[in-house]
Amino acid sequence: MNKLLKVSMLASVLAIAACSNNEAANKESKLEPVESASELPEKFEEPVTLDLIKHVSGDIFFRDGETIEDNVHTKWVKDTFNIDLNYMWTTSGPEDTFDTKLQLSMSANEELPSILALRSEITQDLIDSGRVKEVGEIFEKYASQTWKDAMEADPHAWDSYTREDGRYAIPILDYEMNGDTVLFIRQDWLDKLNLDGPETMDDVEGIMDAFVNEDPTGTGETTYGLAVGFANALNTWMSTADWVFGAYGAMPDQWNLADNGMLEHGSIQPEVKEGLETMRNWMEEGYIHPESGLWDEGKAGELFTSGRAGIIAGPHWMPDWPLSELLDNVDGAEFKAYEIPTGPNGFSGRSTGITSQNGSVMINENATEEEIQAFFVYQNYLFENYANPEVGSEFEYGFAEGYDYSFEGDEVKYRDDEIPGGRIDPVKYTLTFDGARIPSLYINTLADFARGDEPETPFEHKMYLQYPEEAWEGAKIVVDGEYKQIPGMFTGAPTPTMLSRQDTLDTMLSESFSKMIYGELSLDEFDSTVEKWKSSGGEDITKEVNEWYETVEENRE
Known part of the structure; x- marks a missing residue:
């Protein structure tokens, strides 16, 4: 229903965008364009207001009395640049709350903010609506060289937002390999049961069997081998099963590059059937919780952090959150990062993004020159001063003392229990969600710590103190195992058939696969499910995806 709502609203937006006559269209600029980033002002003489919207997600917290409209970040922006951040509206709760409100706003042709930073498929709707620049x-004119260098390091960053006549959204760069899967296993359970860490899928099954049947807690309570949630997808960001399918050379829920140079949908490949059979066996043996098919990623993670499951799969940074909750909930609990296992034919694979970006920034078609310059003054500063700060800079230790770091004497502290009132990350308030990130910097820094390197730069010192050693080891695992990556290759706008059929096709596959895992549908039905997917629009989507891929590759050449 959400997708249908979006399609109908998009039609309305396209119909009325051309005759839009809101207040923004009448705004006049007080500044003239400049030729390069070096000519931008450091601070504006007259106040400049940036209109914004934002979803205040569940991982954004505030000091007493502060709000997204009035906090340490908004004050810093005002004091540093003379820029006022004006939130036209915000949402909280589930992510789709924000999407729905924005869809309704677009459909009603309400004034859009001058700067739109989104992590949403609605980005593509906005581009197609003609309401962004x-x-x-x-x-090219206004970005700093550091920002440009970071962008050039990711050749696919712009793919999602490129049309024949230009680029319509600026990618928000993320750290590379930031979502690549490793296994986290209860080390105290392994030690108690005299078990070694796994190397193969058979090893994993042996460990899970022991975790279920040999009372690793010593209490007699029911325990599970693996915390996994596949209500949303088999290949997801946490509590994921991507590695199970990677052990058979498959990767569902994404578009993969085939040997013939074409893109193919990973969920319909024959090897997926082997992964489904494995998960079905695990369900029958009680290795995974019987409600796993109803759980999203967070709910499944709670099975591990409550001390009831022995293995969970997800990004290397999970020891910082949410796995740290296990240590609070269970006395004596320990966990350790392990490499994903190989399958019976020697395959081992993890899902990864082809591009290191997480969202984008669009500029309202009616934005003034002041507003455009203000955004670049702000974001350039973060790339030059926050992304990899120098000794003595204002961001040497973090964004704000008493929020994401504090001092105990001369010693800087980063952990939640070391900062009075708990750690609060003001960088989450920033226009691009995470301040500014240089893709390759972070993961290699943590991996080097696991190899025994000592921190030298302010960024390295911060990472060294902020992330636990289990995260270092997880980072080393994904860096050393880069060859196991199976990248999702499609990053374009939804194709025409995707807009009309994608939700139906996804639901068909999801429900069929879930029934196969639960034993409610024979695995022999896999082939007929694939054929139904193809005949119900999947073949058309495959053609459209490959047309997009061919165009992108030609443009890159």
């Missing part, structure tokens, strides 16, 4: 030339 072409930003390729603007970026």
Whole structure:
């Protein structure tokens, strides 16, 4: 229903965008364009207001009395640049709350903010609506060299937002390998049962069997081998099963590059059937919780953090959150990062993004020159001063003392229990969600710690103190195992058939696969499910995806 709502609203947006006549269209600019980033002001003489919208997600917290509209970040922006951040509206709760409100706003042709930072498929709708500027030339003119260098390191960053006549959203760069899967296993359970860490899928099954049947807690309570949730997808960001399918050379829920140079949907490949059979066996043996098919990623994670499951799969940074909750909940609990296992034919694979970006920034078609310059002044500063700060800089230790770091004498502290009132990350308040990130910097820094390197730069010192050693080891695992990556290759806008059929096709596959795992549908039905997927629009989507891929590759050449 959400997708249908979006499609109908998009039609309305396209119909009325051309005759839009809101207040933003009448705004006049007080500044003239400049030729390069070096000519941008450091601070504006007259106040500049940036209109924004934001979803205040569950991982965003505030000091007493502060709000997203008035906090340490908004004050810093005002004091540093003379920029006022004006939140036209915000949402909280589930992510789709924000999407729904924005869809309704677009359908009603309400005024959009001057700067739109989104992590949403609605980005593509906004681009197609004609209500945002072409930003390729603007970026080349106004972005700092550090920002440009970081962007150039990711050749696929712009793919999602490129049209024949230009680029319409600026990618928000993320750290590379930030979502690549490792296994986290209860080390205290392994030690108690005299078990070694796994190397193969058979090893994993042996460990899970022991975790279920040999009372690793010593209490007689019911325990499970693996915390996994596949209500949303088999290949997801946490509590994921991507590695199970990777052990058979498959990767569902994404578009993969085939040997013939074409893109193919990973969920319909024959090897997926082997992964489903494995998960079905695990369900029958009680290795995974019987409600796993109803759980999202967070709910499944709670099975591990409550001390009731022995293995969970997800990104290397999970020891910082949410796995740290296990240590609070269970006395004496320990966990350790392990490499994903190999399958019976020697395969081992993890899902990864082809691009290191997480969201994008669009500029309202009616934005003034002041607003455009203000955004670049702000974001350039973060790339030059926050992404990899120098000794003595204002961000040497973090964004704000008493929030994401504090001092105990001369010693800087980063952990939640070391900062009075708990750790609060003001960088989550920033326009691009995470301040500014240089893709390759972070993961290699943590991996080097696991190899025994000592921190030298302010960024390295911060990472060294902020992330636990289990995260270092997880980072080393994914860096050393880069060859196991199976990248999702499609990053474009939804194709025409996707808009009309994607939800139906996804639901068909999800429900069929879930029934196969639960033993409610024979695995022999896999082939007929695939054929139904193809005949119900899947073949058309495959053709459209490959047309997009061919165009992107030609443009890159």
